[in-house]
Amino acid sequence: MEQHKARLEARAGVLKALAHPTRLFLVEALSDTPHCVNDLTEMVGADTSTVSKHLSILKNAGLIRDEKQGKQVFYRLRIPCALNFLDCVEAVLREQARERMAVIG
Amino acid sequence: MEQHKARLEARAGVLKALAHPTRLFLVEALSDTPHCVNDLTEMVGADTSTVSKHLSILKNAGLIRDEKQGKQVFYRLRIPCALNFLDCVEAVLREQARERMAVIG
DNA sequence: TGCATAATTGGCATAATAACCAAATGACTG
DNA sequence: CAGTCATTTGGTTATTATGCCAATTATGCA
Numbered sequence: 001m002e003q004h005k006a007r008l009e010a011r012a013g014v015l016k017a018l019a020h021p022t023r024l025f026l027v028e029a030l031s032d033t034p035h036c037v038n039d040l041t042e043m044v045g046a047d048t049s050t051v052s053k054h055l056s057i058l059k060n061a062g063l064i065r066d067e068k069q070g071k072q073v074f075y076r077l078r079i080p081c082a083l084n085f086l087d088c089v090e091a092v093l094r095e096q097a098r099e100r101m102a103v104i105g
Numbered sequence: 106m107e108q109h110k111a112r113l114e115a116r117a118g119v120l121k122a123l124a125h126p127t128r129l130f131l132v133e134a135l136s137d138t139p140h141c142v143n144d145l146t147e148m149v150g151a152d153t154s155t156v157s158k159h160l161s162i163l164k165n166a167g168l169i170r171d172e173k174q175g176k177q178v179f180y181r182l183r184i185p186c187a188l189n190f191l192d193c194v195e196a197v198l199r200e201q202a203r204e205r206m207a208v209i210g
Numbered sequence: 211t212g213c214a215t216a217a218t219t220g221g222c223a224t225a226a227t228a229a230c231c232a233a234a235t236g237a238c239t240g
Numbered sequence: 241c242a243g244t245c246a247t248t249t250g251g252t253t254a255t256t257a258t259g260c261c262a263a264t265t266a267t268g269c270a
Contacts (some may be wrong), residue, residue, distance in 0.1 A: 006224095008129050013121075015129075016120075016124035016125075018117075019117050019120035020117050020121075021114045022113075023117075024120075025117050038217085046260090048217070048218090048260095049218075051217095052218055052219090053258085053259085054187045061201070062198065062200040063200075070265090071216050072216060072217085072267095073217060078197075078200055079193065081196055084193055086116060088184065088190055089119045089120065090116075091184055092184050093167070095167040095183055095184060099167060105138035125227090143246065144268085151229075151230090152231080153247070154229085154231080155229055155230070156231075157246095157248055158228085175237070175238070175246090175266080176237045176246090177237095177245095177246060
């Protein structure tokens, strides 16, 4: 029972890590190729420290992995299925749209 | 470009709705059978108003649907795949565990 | 060594969440 | 119509998240 609660919290933690537009963008960007923080920062268009913190959150959640190369840090996706989520998320968004249509008539 | 940003926000919104232990519990509970708020409240063990608000968040995200029956409101899962998420989430959690093992040695 | 580049960390202000209690709404029942 | 049960909404407070700036750490190079 207590174990179940812990599991729910762990799952929620992973989802929370993904539940931010910038972090979704980062996951998406890293699904192609590894990138260094600087590149990602340019793509995102925010402060380096902000992007670094987002990456840290994704890393702590186990979604990405970092590797130092010279003075750069390269991040790469750790879980291939991280994008499979999004298929389902898209299904939810379609339902949202359907709901809105229903309300309008 | 602006469209992509909107899509990221929409997706993040769905994930955010799921990113809470209680709400994951509710989704899980509703995956079996529809339940009324009172039943869910007992299962969760929190204030009715709290549970009602969580249900409202899930509903607004398009994940569940409500239906009034007499003086009760029954909620049901709207997206069958909402639990498929969790397979991937579990994969992430296994990676987390692996990471911890690596740190320990 | 001294400097420049890359990234992380700390600090702070602001905003968003979450939980509870209390009050209001909606719907059946006597 | 008054009363009761089921649910939602409003209000308050505590906690957490976010983003930037400034300062620090780490690495490579002249």
